Every structure is written in structure tokens, then in C-alpha cells.
Amino acid sequence: MRAFARSWGLALGIVLAGGVAQAQDAVTLKMVGAWAPGFSPTAEVGKNFMENVNRLGEGKVTINFIGADDVLPPFDQPEALVNGVFDVWYGAPNYWAGVVPGGDITELSPLTVPDGGPGTALYDYMTKIYAAKGVRYIGHAAGDPGEGAHYISTNFPVKSIDDLKGKKLRVAPLTRHFVQAVGAESVTLPPSEIFLAMDRGTVEGFSWPVADAFTRYNWQTVTKYMVNQPMYRSGGSVAMNLDKWDSLSPEVQDILLKAIAETQTFALEWFDKNQKEQEAIMVKDGMEILPIAPEESKRWTEVANDALWAYYEGILGAEGVAEVKALFAAK
Structure with missing residues (x-):
């Protein structure tokens, strides 16, 4: 036992x-x-x-x-x-x-x-x-595509991509190429400094994926417009x-x-x-979402995409960009 x-x-x-x-x-x-x-x-x-x-x-x-x-x-x-x-x-x-x-x-x-x-x-x-x-x-x-994308918000009215020329715009690394392509001045700032920069006029606008907490930074209180033209993903x-x-x-x-x-x-x-929720608060607090004419929207998208493709070609080469475009087109 x-x-x-x-x-x-x-x-x-x-x-x-x-x-x-x-x-x-x-x-x-x-x-x-x-x-x-x-x-x-x-x-x-x-x-x-x-x-x-x-x-x-x-x-x-x-x-x-x-x-x-x-x-x-x-x-x-x-x-x-x-x-x-x-x-x-x-x-x-x-x-x-x-x-x-x-x-x-x-x-x-x-x-x-x-x-x-x-x-x-x-x-x-x-x-x-x-x-x-x-x-x-x-x-x-x-x-x-188009939801949760990057948008340009400003303190001056925008009807055309030409209206951005010469303006000081805060950018993310991604949107810097577009802003420079349209003849605006790109300014790099962390999100924590955007409010003060807009309030004091240090910058006249900025890029941001609106769905990502735009109003939690209270930017809608120092910003007049959002251009209703999505860029990138x-x-x-x-x-x-x-x-x-x-x-x-x-x-x-x-x-x-x-x-x-x-x-x-x-x-x-x-x-x-989140895109819809943020836009509703922005409008409620006095911001205006600016429409863009169809032909101008097409032009805006072409300039934004061409600027970024040119950047990628500089680091991946023409063959690398061609490979990625083919992968994007594959079903």
C-alpha cells in the first residue's frame, strides 16, 4: 500500500x-x-x-x-x-x-x-x-478610403488648392510633401503645440486625421474651417x-x-x-466644413498623391514604386 x-x-x-x-x-x-x-x-x-x-x-x-x-x-x-x-x-x-x-x-x-x-x-x-x-x-x-483620413484645417477660407500657397501650415511627416508641393510653408509641431500655434497665429492651418481626437484637443475653439477633402489613409x-x-x-x-x-x-x-462624431462637435462649436468642387477635389487628390509617390520613388526607386502600384492594383 x-x-x-x-x-x-x-x-x-x-x-x-x-x-x-x-x-x-x-x-x-x-x-x-x-x-x-x-x-x-x-x-x-x-x-x-x-x-x-x-x-x-x-x-x-x-x-x-x-x-x-x-x-x-x-x-x-x-x-x-x-x-x-x-x-x-x-x-x-x-x-x-x-x-x-x-x-x-x-x-x-x-x-x-x-x-x-x-x-x-x-x-x-x-x-x-x-x-x-x-x-x-x-x-x-x-x-x-476617405474615412479617418488626413484633412487640412485653417483659419482662412479655402475654395481651391491654390489658396494654400504661401500659408504656414503645421504638418505631420506624411503631409509635409503635399504642403510643400502646393507652395505652402511646412511647420513641424507636436500635437500638444497646435492649439497655441493656431491661437497666436504662428501657423494658419494644420493637417490632422480628424477622426483621431480633433476636438479632444479643443482645436475647434481656435480653428475656423476644415476643408472637406480627405488625403491618404x-x-x-x-x-x-x-x-x-x-x-x-x-x-x-x-x-x-x-x-x-x-x-x-x-x-x-x-x-x-469617430469621423462623424468629431465633425458634429466641430460644427456645433462654430467651425465650418468647406465643400470642394468636384474638379478641384480631383486636382487636390492628384497633387497630394503625386507628391507622396514622388517621395516614395526617391527612397524605393522607380521599380520599387511600380511594384507597389501593381500590388495595389492586384485583386
């Missing part, structure tokens, strides 16, 4: 030890974002991705959010991800421009899901150019440290890809909802 008890105790110990080993095999990933969830609607891309991973990967992989700009300035975060300071990142696609040349090219995508989603040729292309810089591209989630991007990705099992990698596919679907309605 004692021998049986000892054998049973040994067997139970082995089972429990195996259970502990399995629990220890569960992966925990640290995530940092460019903006904190709650304030920024675009931050919900990262939050939604995390929630999807934690649901789909229960017992196998968990993402812990450790902070946003309180942890590290947003423009320093991509390099920190490459260096393995944390494992997962979310933010604006154009934040990668200095680390992965062409890493924000999906801003010009005409596809419903900007990168086509996991399993497509365009997605594989994005994965390849990021991997060359030590990053595992996870995905770009945005609204439908905006939205949120998710990426991982490549070494960390390579250390994951195929099963966990598949969970992450399923999670981003769900997030990309979520984003389509999310940005549409």
Missing part, C-alpha cells in the same frame, strides 16, 4: 510539474503605444489588437500594455522596438518613415484594408521591407520586434495574425463612427 502511495505521489508530481511547465510556456508580450487608449480613438487599434490576442490566445499568449508617451516619446518608440526595449508597438504608420523607408506606403493604398490583410501579396511585401530593419510588420488598420499600425516574433511558436504567430485580421475589420466602422 505504501509502495502504491509512493508511486501515485510520484505520478501526481510528474503531472503537476508538467502543468507548471505548460503554464510557464505561455508567452507574455510587452506593448507600448504612441497614444494612450481612451484619449485617442486611433489608440483603440492597439487596444483592440491586444484584446483579440488575449482572447484568442488564452493560456498561450498574453499582451500587457505598459504605457504610451509616458513611457517613451512617440517618435522614439520605433527605434526602441527594433532594439527590443519592448515587444509590440502601435501608432501611426508614418512614424516608421525614418526606420523603414517606405514603411508607411499603405497610406496611399486604395484597398479596403490598406495592406490587404495577412496572406495577401501586398501584406507579404510589407512584411519583407520591415523584416530588413529588424521589425515584424503586423498590420495597418484604417477606415474605408491614416489609421493605426501594429508591429513587433522581429527577434521576439521569431522566438514564438507557429501557433502563437497564427494567433497574432488572426487578431490583427479582426482588428482591421473592427477599424472600418470605428473610424467612420
Whole structure:
């Protein structure tokens, strides 16, 4: 009987030890974002991705959010991800421009899901150019083309693209090329300085993806107009440290890809909802949304896109741009 008890105790110990080993095999990933969830609607891309991973990967992989700009300035975060300071990142696609040349090219995508989603040729292309810089591209989630996009807001009336010439406009890295192409002066400022710059007349307008918390900065109180002409895609991007990705099992990698596919679907309605909410508050607080004539709208889009394509050709070459355009056109 004692021998049986000892054998049973040994067997139970082995089972429990195996259970502990399995629990220890569960992966925990640290995530940092460019903006904190709650304030920024675009931050919900990262939050939604995390929630999807934690649901789909229960017992196998968990993402812990450790902070946003309180942890590290947003423009320093991509390099920190490459260096393995944390494992997962979310933010604006154009934040990668200095680390992965062409890493924000999906801003010009005409596809419903900007990168086509996991399993497509365009997605594989994005994965390849990021991997060359030590990053595992996870995905770009945005609204439908025209929803959640970048807009120009001003304190002077605009009927034509020519009205921007000579004006001082605050830009993001992405919109700098358009602003310079139309003969305006581009001014680089962090979002926290836009209010004061508009209030004092240091700048006469600025670019911003309106769906992303425009009125939470109270910019509508120091801004008269929004030009109703969307540019590019905006939205949120998710990426991982490549070494960390390579250390994951195929099963966990598949969970992450399923999670981003769900997030990309979520984003389509999310940005549409926030665009409408922001515009309603802007108008209520006295801003005017300026319509653009169809012929001028077409011209505006052509100038905006041509300026960005010219930039990408400078870093990817003519053949690289031709490859991306072919991927955009593929069904």
C-alpha cells in the first residue's frame, strides 16, 4: 500500500510539474503605444489588437500594455522596438518613415484594408521591407478610403488648392510633401503645440486625421474651417520586434495574425463612427466644413498623391514604386 502511495505521489508530481511547465510556456508580450487608449480613438487599434490576442490566445499568449508617451516619446518608440526595449508597438504608420523607408506606403493604398490583410501579396511585401530593419510588420488598420483620413484645417477660407500657397501650415511627416508641393510653408509641431500655434497665429492651418481626437484637443475653439477633402489613409499600425516574433511558436504567430485580421475589420466602422462624431462637435462649436468642387477635389487628390509617390520613388526607386502600384492594383 505504501509502495502504491509512493508511486501515485510520484505520478501526481510528474503531472503537476508538467502543468507548471505548460503554464510557464505561455508567452507574455510587452506593448507600448504612441497614444494612450481612451484619449485617442486611433489608440483603440492597439487596444483592440491586444484584446483579440488575449482572447484568442488564452493560456498561450498574453499582451500587457505598459504605457504610451509616458513611457517613451512617440517618435522614439520605433527605434526602441527594433532594439527590443519592448515587444509590440502601435501608432501611426508614418512614424516608421525614418526606420523603414517606405514603411508607411499603405497610406496611399486604395484597398479596403490598406495592406490587404495577412496572406495577401501586398501584406507579404510589407512584411519583407520591415523584416530588413529588424521589425515584424503586423498590420495597418484604417477606415474605408476617405474615412479617418488626413484633412487640412485653417483659419482662412479655402475654395481651391491654390489658396494654400504661401500659408504656414503645421504638418505631420506624411503631409509635409503635399504642403510643400502646393507652395505652402511646412511647420513641424507636436500635437500638444497646435492649439497655441493656431491661437497666436504662428501657423494658419494644420493637417490632422480628424477622426483621431480633433476636438479632444479643443482645436475647434481656435480653428475656423476644415476643408472637406480627405488625403491618404491614416489609421493605426501594429508591429513587433522581429527577434521576439521569431522566438514564438507557429501557433502563437497564427494567433497574432488572426487578431490583427479582426482588428482591421473592427477599424472600418470605428473610424467612420469617430469621423462623424468629431465633425458634429466641430460644427456645433462654430467651425465650418468647406465643400470642394468636384474638379478641384480631383486636382487636390492628384497633387497630394503625386507628391507622396514622388517621395516614395526617391527612397524605393522607380521599380520599387511600380511594384507597389501593381500590388495595389492586384485583386
